[in-house]
Amino acid sequence: MDKDLLDALDEMLAYTDQPIETGCHLADAFGSSDMTLELGDLPPFLDQQGITQQHNDTIDTQASTPSPSQDPQRRGKDVRTTPYAKPKPRRRKRPKDELDYLRSQVKDLQEELAKLSPSSDSEGSHDDELFVQWKRIADRQKAETDRSMVENLKLRSMLEGQLKVARSLEAAIQHQQEEAAQLLSLHRVKAALNSIEGGGRPRAASLSDGLIFAQLNIGLEAQYAEFDSVMDRTGLAKALQSPNKIQTLHTPEGIAFRHEEARLLPFSMPAVHRAMWSCMRFGKAEGLTGRIHTRVLNNDHLNVTIVDKVQLPKAHSIDTCARLAMRRYFEQNRIIVVWRGYVEITGSFFVRLRERGYTSVSAFDFSTNAEVRSSSSSSIPGCALRMALQTKPEMDEFDSEEEAKDHVGEMTDLVVGSYHRNFGLMYQIIENLLFRDSTGGEVDEQELARFATY
Incomplete structure (x- = not known):
């Protein structure tokens, strides 16, 4: 048991x-x-x-x-x-314990979810409000920027207009002052010459070179400022070739001469300008029969005196003395040279010419038959040369109007003949210098450095 x-x-x-x-x-x-x-x-x-x-x-x-x-x-x-x-x-399985445990877990999770739900909703709403605020700020700043740009454009256009007016007034005042100074000096010279014993027609040879060059140098800046307007007015701004001739103009103020020319050269722009500038700067115009004296104010500003004796056909031998103030300006796609001069011609009578010259050289591509920004960007480099010359004569005082009319024809032949001779000689010298430069001639190092960007 x-x-x-x-x-x-x-x-x-x-x-x-x-x-x-x-x-x-x-x-x-x-x-x-x-x-x-x-x-x-x-x-x-x-x-x-x-x-x-x-x-x-x-x-x-x-x-x-x-x-x-x-x-x-x-x-x-x-x-x-x-x-x-x-x-x-x-x-043994105890489903009651597991149920109680799961119920407690569910309850805890529900409580945690209840705590997190309001915070997430509040954070989402806060983010939305923040985005809306930033968008409003950005829209307001963009509107202010657009308004400022429009205002700046208005102010800029207004200032540009005022600047143009100021420059025009400055050029007019400067031109008036120059004319007054020239007339004053001319009257003084005439009075001094008339007081010289022995009589005869007055001459301006006694006028000092310092005073003449001081007057000439003053107007170069204003002349450079009007370069584009002169080219547009004469039709040279777009011209590539034009006949080489001197026009005689009859104005209410008297007789005047105008020479306009455009031509294409098969040489690069730096080479052409170096040849033209070297004629005066370094005395390389060996073909000129006269004497050249150059005073270098700086590498871009020259005062040149040329004394020459010219024998013209159908005319007597004449003596010329030219005083020129020259200055060059380097731009992005061209080089501009302006000059002002007094040219005195002594022959059967005395003539003083007031001269204003404008010339520019720009790069040209013969493959596209168009101007380019630089010579290095063209496959067949060339150069477009443009020149405008304005000359106004001042003759001696004649005893009568009939005597003055008799000398107008002679003066015209004298001026036109001398300019044809001078321009033909100048182009021949430039061609010789270009040929020498292309065959390995010596070039000034400073000039090469100036043309490094071209």
Whole structure:
């Protein structure tokens, strides 16, 4: 009986996966410690003892009653041939605990979601408000910038107009001052010459070179400022070739001469300008029969005196003395030279010519038959030369109007013949210098440095 009881107990204890600790009740083996009853739910100790005694009596009765399946031969000795099959230990599932745990987790997550949802909504709304504010600021700044640009354009156009007016007034005032100074000096010279004993027609030879060049140098800046307007007025701004001739003009102020010319040269722009400038700057005009004296104010400003004796056909021998103030200006795609001069011609009568000259050289490409920005950008380099010359004579005072008319024709032949001779000689000298330059002639280092950008 005791052995059967022990076997039954072993079978009952086999449902737990852990051994029963000492001092624990049998009920502890069927559940975790956290599922035990509270102290108030425990039955009294005597009741528990009675229940245990009744349970033991029941077990004894069942053990004393013979089992129908047992063999009668084995009643005397209760020996089992095979041991009891112990069930595999298994862990009891407690769905209630898992449910409670999941419910608590769900509750915690819901609380956290409830806390985060207002903050995310508020952050999103804050970002939207911030974007709207920045957009308004950007729109306002753009509108202010556009308004400022429009205002600046208005102010710029107004200032440009005022600047043009100021420059025109400055040029007019300067021209008036120059005319007044020239007339004053001329009257002084005439008065001094008229007082010379021996009589005869007055001459301007006694006028000092310093005073003449001072007057000539003053007007070069104003002459450079009107270069484009002169080229547009004469039609040379777009012309590439024009006939070489001198025009005689009859104006209310008297007779005047005008020479306009445009031609293409098969040489680069720097080479042509160096040849023209070298005629005066370095005294390379060897073909000139006269004497050249050059005073260099700087590399771009010269005062030149040329004294020559010219023999013209159908005329007597004449002596010329030219005083020229020359200055050059380098621009991005061209080089401009302006000059002012007094040319005195002494022959059968005395003539003083007031001269204003404008000339420019620009790069030309013969492959495209068009002007270019620089000679280096053209495949077949060339040069476009443009020149405008304005001459106004001042003759001696004649005793009568008939005498003055008689000398007009002679003066015209004299001026036209001298200019044809001088220009023809100048172009011949320039061609010689260009040929020498192209065949490896010596070139001034300073001049080469000035043309490095061209």
